[in-house]
Amino acid sequence: MTDMHDTDAHDGDPAFEALAALWDRRLAEAGDALDAHEPSPKVWELISARIDHLQASQPTLTVPSSEGVWEYFAPGVLKKVLHVDADAGWQAYLVKIEPGGGVAPHSHSRLEECFVLEGEFQIGGATVRKGDLHLGFAGHDHGALVSPAGALLYIRGQIDG
Known part of the structure; x- marks a missing residue:
């Protein structure tokens, strides 16, 4: 499993940098609502597993209308x-x-x-x-x-x- 903190593989990748900037902005907007401590390695493993699952060789992806946040x-x-x-x-x-x-x-x-x-x-x-x-x-x-x-x-x- 790739270390999500290791961005060397993505250095110079404009799409990755744009996505990282998007998440930085979204997390900054949460302000004090977020704990200032880094999530545990288990949390990163769960996030990585979810991303891997979504990127697996699925022929389609459905996003239910009940998911997501306005x-x-x-x-x-x-x-x-x-x-x-x-x-x-x-x-x-x-x-x-x-x-x-x-x-x-x-x-x-x-x-x-x-x-x-x-x-x-x-x-x-x-x-x-x-x-x-x-x-x-x-x-x-x-x-x-x-x-x-x-x-x-x-x-x-x-x-x-």
């Missing part, structure tokens, strides 16, 4: 990560926008796919509705996204970092 993303916006492919540098997640909520302008370093499952949102003068696919292209700024009535989005894009 996290704060922006005012009136929650995010639930469904899957992360660190090797490829992307993640799949849901975004729930409350009525009047939205996301500030930003850019993407790679293509982002956004499929509207429920509701609608406005961006750049256009309305994107249920069943529509919206693409944010790499290297381009993307205006503010606002949902007057609320929306549920499936997004596949770069790993936050």
Whole structure:
């Protein structure tokens, strides 16, 4: 079993570094809620075993809707990560926008796919509705996204970092 603290094998790997930055940020957000002591070797073994199990030669992976945690993303916006492919540098997640909520302008370093499952949102003068696919292209700024009535989005894009 590989020592999870040994990052030498991943030095210079942008996807690994992005995933590590994502977890550093997520853990930092927990603040004092986390014990300052390093988890026991048994905890690392259990985590490693779970990852190995998920990466075993399975032909498919199902993520039940009951799994995952909705996290704060922006005012009136929650995010639930469904899957992360660190090797490829992307993640799949849901975004729930409350009525009047939205996301500030930003850019993407790679293509982002956004499929509207429920509701609608406005961006750049256009309305994107249920069943529509919206693409944010790499290297381009993307205006503010606002949902007057609320929306549920499936997004596949770069790993936050």
